[in-house]
Amino acid sequence: MAGWLPVRRTPKEQPTAPLRGFKLAHPMVSADGTRAGFGGVTLGRANVYEVVADAECAQGGRHQSPSRWCDCGFYCVHTLDDARALACDPDYRYAVLLEITASGRFMRYERGLRYAKQRVTLVRVAQRLKPTGLLLLLTRAEHAARLQSLVRSGELGAGLRLV
Amino acid sequence: MPYPTEAGMKLGKMLSVGEVVEHPSAEEPLVAEPATPIAERVSALPDTESAPVPAVAQASR
Numbered sequence: 208m209a210g211w212l213p214v215r216r217t218p219k220e221q222p223t224a225p226l227r228g229f230k231l232a233h234p235m236v237s238a239d240g241t242r243a244g245f246g247g248v249t250l251g252r253a254n255v256y257e258v259v260a261d262a263e264c265a266q267g268g269r270h271q272s273p274s275r276w277c278d279c280g281f282y283c284v285h286t287l288d289d290a291r292a293l294a295c296d297p298d299y300r301y302a303v304l305l306e307i308t309a310s311g312r313f314m315r316y317e318r319g320l321r322y323a324k325q326r327v328t329l330v331r332v333a334q335r336l337k338p339t340g341l342l343l344l345l346t347r348a349e350h351a352a353r354l355q356s357l358v359r360s361g362e363l364g365a366g367l368r369l370v
Numbered sequence: 371m372p373y374p375t376e377a378g379m380k381l382g383k384m385l386s387v388g389e390v391v392e393h394p395s396a397e398e399p400l401v402a403e404p405a406t407p408i409a410e411r412v413s414a415l416p417d418t419e420s421a422p423v424p425a426v427a428q429a430s431r
Contacts, residue, residue: 218387220388222388222390224390315388316385317381
């Protein structure tokens with residue numbers, strides 16, 4: 208068996224409840240103001256997802272996402288502090304911080320998850336300013352108001368909060 | 371790909387893989403189909419017993 212690398216199986220787990228995580232995203236409002244979503248910050252920046260979304264391969268692959276052999280899929284970190292540390296990067300100063308629940312197939316890493324299905328449960332925009340002020344910086348004025356209105360009316364999904 | 375990155379961040383080593391099913395939560399109650407009594411469903415069916423047999427069916431007998 209010379210030349211063969213030892214095979215180490217990745218442990219498997221099957222949680223009974225969705226997993227919680229934190230991530231950054233760019234808030235977006237559709238042109239007609241009736242829908243809102245989030246744009247990814249790096250790999251998924253070409254895709255816009257809504258409050259509940261399934262991952263697709265950002266590389267255009269037709270495989271299930273996430274895949275062990277590809278870097279696609281939704282990403283999140285385990286702790287709010289890690290997400291806040293990311294938000295300090297100048298490249299992400301226009302991003303908001305999302306709290307999500309992850310479900311479907313997932314891969315657990317030391318600091319976060321890569322996973323197939325996501326539900327946004329909380330949008331954090333008030334890191335330094337009040338929500339309205341920061342949203343005005345992030346988006347056009349009418350979009351900021353519309354985004355808040357969509358969240359508060361529950362049109363983006365029951366239980367979604369904006370702080 | 372043991373060290374995928376997102377937002378310039380390393381997630382670290384892969385520890386495990388798994389699958390979790392998102393159960394319907396209290397925030398999104400399941401919308402149940404309105405229950406219809408069986409008697410109503412049966413009465414809504416067409417009465418095929420007393421209907422005249424189509425001519426084509428008769429000819430093929």
